[in-house]
Amino acid sequence: MTTSAPAARMPRQDRSRATRRRLLEAAVECLAEVGWNGSTVLVVAERAGVTRGAAQHHFRTREDLFTAAVEHVAAERLAAALAHVEQLPPPGPARTEAVVEMIVHLYTGPLFRAALHLWVAAATEEPLRSRITGLENHIGREAHRAAVECLGADESAQGVRETVQATLDLARGLGLANLLTDDGPRRAGVVRQWSRLLDAALAG
Amino acid sequence: MTTSAPAARMPRQDRSRATRRRLLEAAVECLAEVGWNGSTVLVVAERAGVTRGAAQHHFRTREDLFTAAVEHVAAERLAAALAHVEQLPPPGPARTEAVVEMIVHLYTGPLFRAALHLWVAAATEEPLRSRITGLENHIGREAHRAAVECLGADESAQGVRETVQATLDLARGLGLANLLTDDGPRRAGVVRQWSRLLDAALAG
Numbered sequence: 001m002t003t004s005a006p007a008a009r010m011p012r013q014d015r016s017r018a019t020r021r022r023l024l025e026a027a028v029e030c031l032a033e034v035g036w037n038g039s040t041v042l043v044v045a046e047r048a049g050v051t052r053g054a055a056q057h058h059f060r061t062r063e064d065l066f067t068a069a070v071e072h073v074a075a076e077r078l079a080a081a082l083a084h085v086e087q088l089p090p091p092g093p094a095r096t097e098a099v100v101e102m103i104v105h106l107y108t109g110p111l112f113r114a115a116l117h118l119w120v121a122a123a124t125e126e127p128l129r130s131r132i133t134g135l136e137n138h139i140g141r142e143a144h145r146a147a148v149e150c151l152g153a154d155e156s157a158q159g160v161r162e163t164v165q166a167t168l169d170l171a172r173g174l175g176l177a178n179l180l181t182d183d184g185p186r187r188a189g190v191v192r193q194w195s196r197l198l199d200a201a202l203a204g
Numbered sequence: 205m206t207t208s209a210p211a212a213r214m215p216r217q218d219r220s221r222a223t224r225r226r227l228l229e230a231a232v233e234c235l236a237e238v239g240w241n242g243s244t245v246l247v248v249a250e251r252a253g254v255t256r257g258a259a260q261h262h263f264r265t266r267e268d269l270f271t272a273a274v275e276h277v278a279a280e281r282l283a284a285a286l287a288h289v290e291q292l293p294p295p296g297p298a299r300t301e302a303v304v305e306m307i308v309h310l311y312t313g314p315l316f317r318a319a320l321h322l323w324v325a326a327a328t329e330e331p332l333r334s335r336i337t338g339l340e341n342h343i344g345r346e347a348h349r350a351a352v353e354c355l356g357a358d359e360s361a362q363g364v365r366e367t368v369q370a371t372l373d374l375a376r377g378l379g380l381a382n383l384l385t386d387d388g389p390r391r392a393g394v395v396r397q398w399s400r401l402l403d404a405a406l407a408g
Contacts, residue, residue: 123384162394170370172377172380174373176377181340197367
């Protein structure tokens with residue numbers, strides 16, 4: 001008993017973690033596709049192939065589920081991007097452009113769409129609002145730190161901090177411009193030009 | 205009869221135009237405050253002090269009302285901004301910063317909030333989507349043209365068109381960052397730094 005108990009508990013914990021992860025990924029897909037109105041715990045549970053009861057065991061409320069989902073997926077995507085840092089070109093214009101492309105890519109996919117639906121719902125729904133405000137600050141800080149690291153930016157130099165922030169704000173704006181139509185071709189030109197200006201600003 | 209008929213018709217036309225304008229302004233306020241879900245023709249009519257029947261005489265559907273509202277108010281705000289062009293500083297860094305502030309101001313007020321609610325609703329509601337896609341293109345073109353004019357930018361020079369577009373994308377991103385919390389102090393630093401980089405890019 002004493003030796004088999006921990007071994008028996010582990011697979012159950014693994015299963016529980018896997019269920020939780022499936023729910024989080026399904027919640028982001030669901031938000032991105034149908035928006036906040038159509039995104040309920042039940043819809044997400046069905047998409048994840050999980051019973052409603054199991055979903056409610058993991059997440060007590062709809063707000064819990066979707067806030068945790070955006071936080072989890074944002075952290076995963078950022079970690080995935082950072083895992084490829086050593087494959088970036090050496091410092092210089094090519095690296096700067098690769099980093100800007102990486103950042104903009106994070107802001108133009110399903111995760112950004114999902115976050116946007118949640119942000120906009122939070123603007124008029126109080127229980128959601130305070131949750132999302134905290135989450136927005138957290139994600140913003142992490143994204144900023146990652147951008148500084150990848151760009152090799154020296155934030156002690158005047159204006160550098162604001163230049164990096166502007167890059168993230170630009171990425172958010174490009175994400176918004178991509179919401180209703182495929183803005184890819186126009187965006188490519190803006191990304192290329194901003195990368196040139198950013199590289200010169202960071203170098204000078 | 206022949207001389208009084210036009211005179212008698214005019215005030216009615218004026219009244220009708222004034223009612224229409226009140227509805228459009230009220231629709232933008234309503235969208236900005238309560239979002240798409242809470243924004244109905246009836247709620248807007250009440251806010252504008254107009255009967256539901258009168259509102260429906262002007263706008264057959266909810267989509268008609270809110271699309272026309274964002275279009276009207278965007279055109280009005282842009283015209284108001286352009287009316288002050290001659291009060292801008294002469295060409296140089298101060299003018300560039302004043303223009304960037306003007307553009308960012310357009311994207312951080314109630315009009316942008318209203319447009320954002322409409323854009324995001326359009327992402328998942330088909331009757332709205334095609335209407336808003338056209339509107340977005342139209343407003344984007346007008347804003348771009350106004351920015352070029354105010355900045356005195358020479359779009360035949362390489363990269364200038366994309367630099368101006370990046371400025372508008374940045375403004376959109378700053379608008380989004382201002383949705384849930386007052387982002388004013390951070391934004392001021394980003395605007396100042398962007399203005400410096402933009403001025404150097406346009407000059408060089």
